[in-house]
Amino acid sequence: MTRARLQDLNKYGSGSYLASDVTVLLDIVDKQAVADVPVSEKEALIQSGQRHYSEMLTLEQAPTARHEQLYLQALTQGKQRMASDIANIAYTLHNIFQSSVDDKNPLIIVSLVRAGLPIGVLLQRALADSNSSYSLPSKHYGISIIRDRGVDSAALQFILDNHPDSPMVFVDGWTGKGAIYQQLATSLEVFNDKSHPNFGNIFHQGQGVIPLLTLADPAGVAWLAASEEDWLIPSGLLNSTVSGLISRSLYTEPQSGLHRAIFYDNLVDSDHSLAFIEQIDSARQQLTLSPIILATFRQPRYRTQSIIDKLATDYNINNHNRIKPTIAEATRAILRRDPERILLASAAHPDTELLRHLCADREIEINVLGAKILPYQAITLIKQRVK
Secondary structure, rough: HHHHHHHHHHOOOOOOOOOOOOEOOOEEEEEHHHOOHHHHHHHHHHOOOOOOOOHOOOOOOOOHHHHHHHHHHHHHHHHHHHHHHHHHHHHHHHHHHOOOOOOOOEEEEEEEEOHHHHHHHHHHHHOOOOOOOOOOOOOEEEEEEEOEEOOOHHHHHHHHHOOOOEEEEEEEEEOOOHHHHHHHHHHHHOOOOOOOOOOHOOOOOOOOOOOOOEEOOOOOOEEEEEEEOOOOOHHOOOOOOHHOOOOOEEEHHHHHHHOEEOHHHHHHHOHHHHHHHHHHHHHHHHOOOOOOOOOEEOOOOOOOHHHHHHHHHOOOOOHHHHHHEEHHHHHHHHOOOOOEEEEEEOOOHHHHHHHHHHHHHOOOEEEEEEHHOOOOOEEEEEEOOOO
């Protein structure tokens, strides 16, 4: 992306995406107004309970040349699969909603910032493709969700007020332990009453059915997912530079407005956000196999809870938030947190090459546990801080 292109963006309301791709409902604040907290200090504050993770940021740096190379390698490797997964999700949504939405009352796609944003943009483009078999009127928003704090209720209410007769689905990139699903379910419980005026917007699949869709669902909690595998989702290997140059969100009390974020305008020369979308979307348009209708689930299955519980026991972990499963989450934890060790299912799986590179670079211990952690290919354990 060029700096001239950056100037055309509407007050960063779409991040570095096109305005037609998404409306991001975040209060974008100046970087100078946000304290840049070193990782080690942030970790100590989080684990001691002095600060919540959503109150602090460690400002991102541009990825290294090697990191960029491994991301591009992952993109080449996973492009066709991701394109096919997006087509299958779009086709399934078309099958479910084609008789209940129209141009006046489109399907509302609500991406959970940040991991959901690239997936939501790809879905928005797929559903807008009049040459496909799954074209469907839709509108895409990005909103914040924060563990222990919930969905940004101000942003959600804005969407409901502007689309009172539209169904909505929530989008995330992948599931790890299922924590975000649980947080989403808790936040939406207030609407889970048939007498609530917005019950039908959210619980259109039935009372208590959380309409969360993901690309990958190893935890087994999503209503709709392209697969339950832990695989190398390319967008999981970068942070803001594949998510519209938007930071992780910062909590704001509901009465004070939208959750906050910063826009990394200093990383514009490293931004892959639009290029990523265009490559996957182009591959989707060139698919030759017909899309398939995917299964949906009314209730979570929690496929991996026993694995998480066993790891917590084996490594004497009292707080499950220190366990970061899936390749994507394990990678992000290395980049943003202070890891103790990495657990791998295989010592040389091609999907964990970036993880292993980052571990070597930072001298982080790797333990290979084989089938004990499957379906996860990788798990990061966050270092315990002495209170």
